[in-house]
Amino acid sequence: MLDDDLVAVLDVLKFRLWPNAAHRYNAELAINELDRLAGRCGIVATALSIDETVTRYRNAGNSDPTINRKLSFFRKLIKGAFDAGYIPESPRVDRLPEITKAPTLLSNDQINRALAALEASDRESHRLITFLADTGSTMQEALALRWSDITHRHVTFWSSTGYGRTIPLTQRASKALTFRSSLPQGPFSAVRLKGLRAAWRRSQIDAGIGSPISPSGLRYCCEARLVEQAVDTKTIHRWMGYRTPRTSSRFVTSDDLRGVQIVLENGCVEEP
Numbered sequence: 715m716l717d718d719d720l721v722a723v724l725d726v727l728k729f730r731l732w733p734n735a736a737h738r739y740n741a742e743l744a745i746n747e748l749d750r751l752a753g754r755c756g757i758v759a760t761a762l763s764i765d766e767t768v769t770r771y772r773n774a775g776n777s778d779p780t781i782n783r784k785l786s787f788f789r790k791l792i793k794g795a796f797d798a799g800y801i802p803e804s805p806r807v808d809r810l811p812e813i814t815k816a817p818t819l820l821s822n823d824q825i826n827r828a829l830a831a832l833e834a835s836d837r838e839s840h841r842l843i844t845f846l847a848d849t850g851s852t853m854q855e856a857l858a859l860r861w862s863d864i865t866h867r868h869v870t871f872w873s874s875t876g877y878g879r880t881i882p883l884t885q886r887a888s889k890a891l892t893f894r895s896s897l898p899q900g901p902f903s904a905v906r907l908k909g910l911r912a913a914w915r916r917s918q919i920d921a922g923i924g925s926p927i928s929p930s931g932l933r934y935c936c937e938a939r940l941v942e943q944a945v946d947t948k949t950i951h952r953w954m955g956y957r958t959p960r961t962s963s964r965f966v967t968s969d970d971l972r973g974v975q976i977v978l979e980n981g982c983v984e985e986p
Contacts, residue, residue, distance in 0.1 A: 748760065859891075868882050
């Protein structure tokens with residue numbers, strides 16, 4: 715029997731479609747929000763009326779790139795539901811055109827001042843924000859880290875397709891990953907994103923930053939620091955984990971990226 719209920723199909727297929735726990739968590743958030751905005755009308759009807767739902771997303775303050783990221787989970791669920799026989803057709807949900815805008819960036823000095831303010835108010839958030847600033851990792855990569863991914867002054871990030879890249883850590887990023895028995899799943903497993911974002915925003919305002927950025931924006935700041943220090947494009951792409959034709963291999967060894975770690979170390983304020 716076909717079952718068109720969005721949340722019901724998600725419950726059945728989520729472990730197959732998103733085996734990674736962090737990816738699955740994000741998929742559940744996105745699809746439950748979509749189901750609510752679309753009026754809980756089923757998978758096919760939601761897809762066919764996606765223009766109206768996109769308008770509701772925008773009215774709620776979502777940018778087109780954010781909407782695209784949320785709808786990517788829906789597109790994957792549509793395919794999975796069709797392949798499993800839950801829906802009779804596989805309706806198409808197109809991506810929205812995105813206008814590329816230069817991201818807001820913070821200087822090394824601004825990041826260091828904001829980190830100092832954050833450490834005084836929220837040490838757990840400070841650990842994750844420090845790690846993001848000095849690795850350029852995505853929030854998803856950081857939250858998915860397990861202790862087995864961390865060795866002495868190195869960390870390995872794994873993609874959903876099973877490929878990894880290993881990078882060396884700055885002193886303060888390494889300190890942020892100090893083992894804690896109270897966090898058996900991973901170094902940032904207890905972080906709550908809503909509280910993290912609020913604490914990071916407050917710390918930037920306290921540091922006198924007029925245009926605060928999100929925690930994810932630290933990835934662009936990290937990349938900008940490497941560009942400013944004339945690190946070659948191919949090495950930057952490998953450090954950041956971009957999968958482009960310029961990346962020479964799918965697995966990046968830490969030895970190739972030692973110079974990048976040194977560049978980032980030079981912009982840090984040494985911690986006691």
